[in-house]
Amino acid sequence: MATRKTYTAQQIHFLKMLSREYPTVNAASTEIINLQAILNLPKGCEHFISDVHGEYEAFLHILNSCSGVIRDTLDDLFANSVTRTALDRLATLIYYPEEKLYDIQFDSDERRDEWYRITLHRLVLVLRHMSGRYSRSKVRKALPKDHSYIIEELINTRDEDADKHDYFENIIRTVTDIGQAPSLIIALAEVIKRMAVDHIHLVGDIFDRGPRADIILDSLMDYHSVDIQWGNHDILWMGAASGSRTLVATVLSNSIHYNNLEVVETGYGISLRPLSVFANEVYKDCDTSRFAVKLVGDEHATEKDKLLSARMHKAITVILFKLEGQKILRHPEYGMEDRLLLDKIDYKNKTVEAGGKVWPLEDCDFPTVDPADPYKLTDEESDVIDQLTASFRRSEKLQRHVRFLYSKGSLYKIHNGNLLFHGCVPMTAEGELMHFQLGGKDRAGKEFFDYADKAARQAYYLKPGTKERELGMDFLWFLWAGRNSPIFGRDRMTTFERRLIKDESAWTEPKNPYYTLYQDPVVCEMLLKEFGLEGDHTHIINGHIPVKAKKGESPIKGGGKLIVIDGGFCKAYQSTSGIAGYTLIYDENCYRIVSHQPFVGHAEAVRNNYDIASSSVVFERRSKPQKIADTDIGTELQTRIDDLKVLLQAFRDGVVTEDHR
Numbered sequence: 135m136a137t138r139k140t141y142t143a144q145q146i147h148f149l150k151m152l153s154r155e156y157p158t159v160n161a162a163s164t165e166i167i168n169l170q171a172i173l174n175l176p177k178g179c180e181h182f183i184s185d186v187h188g189e190y191e192a193f194l195h196i197l198n199s200c201s202g203v204i205r206d207t208l209d210d211l212f213a214n215s216v217t218r219t220a221l222d223r224l225a226t227l228i229y230y231p232e233e234k235l236y237d238i239q240f241d242s243d244e245r246r247d248e249w250y251r252i253t254l255h256r257l258v259l260v261l262r263h264m265s266g267r268y269s270r271s272k273v274r275k276a277l278p279k280d281h282s283y284i285i286e287e288l289i290n291t292r293d294e295d296a297d298k299h300d301y302f303e304n305i306i307r308t309v310t311d312i313g314q315a316p317s318l319i320i321a322l323a324e325v326i327k328r329m330a331v332d333h334i335h336l337v338g339d340i341f342d343r344g345p346r347a348d349i350i351l352d353s354l355m356d357y358h359s360v361d362i363q364w365g366n367h368d369i370l371w372m373g374a375a376s377g378s379r380t381l382v383a384t385v386l387s388n389s390i391h392y393n394n395l396e397v398v399e400t401g402y403g404i405s406l407r408p409l410s411v412f413a414n415e416v417y418k419d420c421d422t423s424r425f426a427v428k429l430v431g432d433e434h435a436t437e438k439d440k441l442l443s444a445r446m447h448k449a450i451t452v453i454l455f456k457l458e459g460q461k462i463l464r465h466p467e468y469g470m471e472d473r474l475l476l477d478k479i480d481y482k483n484k485t486v487e488a489g490g491k492v493w494p495l496e497d498c499d500f501p502t503v504d505p506a507d508p509y510k511l512t513d514e515e516s517d518v519i520d521q522l523t524a525s526f527r528r529s530e531k532l533q534r535h536v537r538f539l540y541s542k543g544s545l546y547k548i549h550n551g552n553l554l555f556h557g558c559v560p561m562t563a564e565g566e567l568m569h570f571q572l573g574g575k576d577r578a579g580k581e582f583f584d585y586a587d588k589a590a591r592q593a594y595y596l597k598p599g600t601k602e603r604e605l606g607m608d609f610l611w612f613l614w615a616g617r618n619s620p621i622f623g624r625d626r627m628t629t630f631e632r633r634l635i636k637d638e639s640a641w642t643e644p645k646n647p648y649y650t651l652y653q654d655p656v657v658c659e660m661l662l663k664e665f666g667l668e669g670d671h672t673h674i675i676n677g678h679i680p681v682k683a684k685k686g687e688s689p690i691k692g693g694g695k696l697i698v699i700d701g702g703f704c705k706a707y708q709s710t711s712g713i714a715g716y717t718l719i720y721d722e723n724c725y726r727i728v729s730h731q732p733f734v735g736h737a738e739a740v741r742n743n744y745d746i747a748s749s750s751v752v753f754e755r756r757s758k759p760q761k762i763a764d765t766d767i768g769t770e771l772q773t774r775i776d777d778l779k780v781l782l783q784a785f786r787d788g789v790v791t792e793d794h795r
Contacts, residue, residue: 141789149784152777157793159785162778168271169771169778173763176267178332179203180550182699182718184677185365186336188344188397189703192714192733194353195746196703198229200330201717201728202748204260207330211259222743224256231323233740235316250315254306257322262289264329267722276328276358281321284309328358335549337677337699338365338556338621340539341397342388344703347371348401351535354542362543365556365677366614366621369590373610374526375536376593376603380461380611382523383454387629390447393427402532408521410442412514413449416501422448424497424633451633452500453519458615459509461608467571470617475630476508486634493635540594545587545620546665550720550765551672553665555583557621558648558676565651567664568618572609579664583620586613618646623678649679658692671754673697673725675718683713689727690753697727697753705732714746724755 141149156162181201186193199205208221216224227234240246265273270290277285284305291302309318334357341347354360364372370388373381386409389395398404422444435443455476462470478487484495502512511519526532546555559579560568567578577585590613593606613619615627624643631640651657652674662672674696681689681698689698699716714730731747738744762768784790 138787139783141784141787145780146784146789148777149781149790152781153785153790153793156778156781157795159782159792162781162785166775166778166782168269169775172269173761173768173771173775175269175762176722177550177760177762177765178267179330179722180333180335180720181331182335182337182554182675182720184337184556184717185339185680185700185715186344186350186703187339187342187367188347188350188394189705189733190344190346190349190353191736192703192746193350195229195733195736195739196717196730197334197353197357198327199225199745200327201719201730202750203330203719204228204326205745207260207263211263212256216256219743222745224253225745226740226743227253227319228257228260228323228326230736230740231320235319237740247310247315250310250319251306253319254309254315254322257319257326258288261285261322261326261329264326265289268329273329276325278321278324281318284318285321285325333359333361335547335554335675336360336362337554337675338363339367339677340365341367341371343392343394344705345394345396346401347397348531348535351538355535355538360542361547361549362539363547363554363556363677364539364543364545364590364621366619368539368543369610369613369621371532372536372539372590373593373607373614374523375529375532376607376610377523377527377598378593378607378610379519379523380454380457381607381614382526383450383457383519384611384614385526386522387447387451387454390427390443390450391425393443402526402529404522404525404529404532406446406522408518409446409450412518413445414442416514417445417449420445420448420499420501421497424448425451449518451629452502453511453515455630456503456509456511456515457519458611461611463509465608465612468612468616470626473626473630474509476503477505479505479508481505488631488635488640491640493631493637493640495634496636497634536594540591545590546583548665548667551667551669552675552720553662553667553673554675555620556676557619557678558623558646558652559583559661559664560618560620560623560646561648561651561657563647565647565654565657568646579661580666586620621678623648645679652691652696655693655695658695662695671756675699681716683729689716689729694753697725699727719750722756722759722761724752726750726752 156165183193183196205225208225212221223234240249273289274282274286288302288305291298309315336354340350340362354362362368370381370384374385386398386406389398395406399406422441425444425448427440427443427447459474459476462468462474472489475486475488479495479498480486481498484498485492486495502515504510546553548554560570560582562568569576569578570582572582573585573589586609589606589609591606592602593610596603596606613621615622617625623646625646626643628641628643635641658674659668661674662668672695674692676696676698677700679698680700681687690696691698697718699718703715714732717728717730719726719728728748728750733739733746734744763772781790785792
């Protein structure tokens, strides 16, 4: 006779809670069988993207094309039976179904209906191929409600079987006859994209430089499965939305400087009138030549527009210098006293002392700076920045996006053997972890990352006006611009020098030694171990620093232990990198690094079936295909199976009673 299992009170409580979801032996057994089957399915495809920087058209194309996964599938299925022109059009149809359907013209109803029939056949074949890696339950949940029955019938009916052929064809014919072919094509295209990639990792920097980060965030919020590792530009906007006056000033200074106010004014509905009125009054007689705005592509800008932009740029930048100085003075633990420069200006000789050297200034005409108290805002400046900060706090769309960044984001993530973070693990030149005296304690490596992640959340979630929230907002600024911050990764940010000193040798921003040391596999393995990862198939995945491909630099570092996937989406960086950056695909068989050429634009892509020219390289292949059982999700599912097996035993032992209601 079998020995009866002994249960603790805590176990019994847990099992009774679990039995509410699985109230009978049959219910628990069915779920065990289902989960065990899922464990044996292929691992889902992961898509890694970084540094999209507001370039929403290129980002959406990469998202829709899944970095070439869809194109590869079309080639595998149709390369020997469909012309290249037809394949290009089919790919575009999947990427942009509504726009492409509108773009295609037919000379007769018969030609149109025949095209619908052929296209539906091909889309069903693509979806059938892609959905084969998932359970029927998961596929069913992904189907749009209005077309779920039809799509399920089509992908599960093998039309090559003689007894099913007529049934399959009749569905296609009926859909076309009643005018539902376009809506079914759109539905199939969306499900194909859903099936192509199981999960997206966005490794930082959604904001700045490009025109509409808000459109990117809208698309991510609609995506089925995503996580985000905060980049320095994301932290900047998160801090502005939290109410940091310093980071509001930084956002506006950067946005005006690069003539990138569309996302501020159109995307988030933030009015800059308080700043424009103030700048026109206070800086009307000032030299603003060093603050001229880069009005690239704005051929309609008048001299009056340019002058106002320069005045606004100078006004908000001076406010920024003051607020940054206040933070540095408030936090000696940041070790950034050398960045206090307003008090080092010699107005008589028009020079400043910085980095142990005296530099001539191109501009020291600062009507709001009191040399005796240079970091104090005037009453007018304080009123302007308060109004602007209130506008950031009141923007419903910005607040919704920032809540999403906090809920789906973190400073780093460990997933399926990979360590993901945007910038760097700060290190010394000797190859040791760099230590920071923050929060009353010495911190380095993973402990520092965990502290930084918690402090970043403190800035948004704690009660406004409290000391703890203020400390959190100050720390967000440190993450943005602090010496060797893990997402900034440089010794200093030289905004002051770039705006006011002509000599470019004053502009240097030395990178943390991490960016040299990560070439060494031993260093990479040490960093992985610091975060609890060991083994042949573990990696660090970074963004942040563009890879200079045109100079022969490889995105693969440390003997394959580290991959840099700075997206290079931002057009301003493409002259440095020589390409439009990299993305990464990790499926059940291998890791593939995908390099991309610049995007021609959404309209051209739809009209002429242009894709982003991409090439992929497999840099690591598994000896056998991975299953879900080999992943982090698999570990969670196995734990669930084990719990359900204990519940079965508890039912049989009478410790938990079945409920057959």
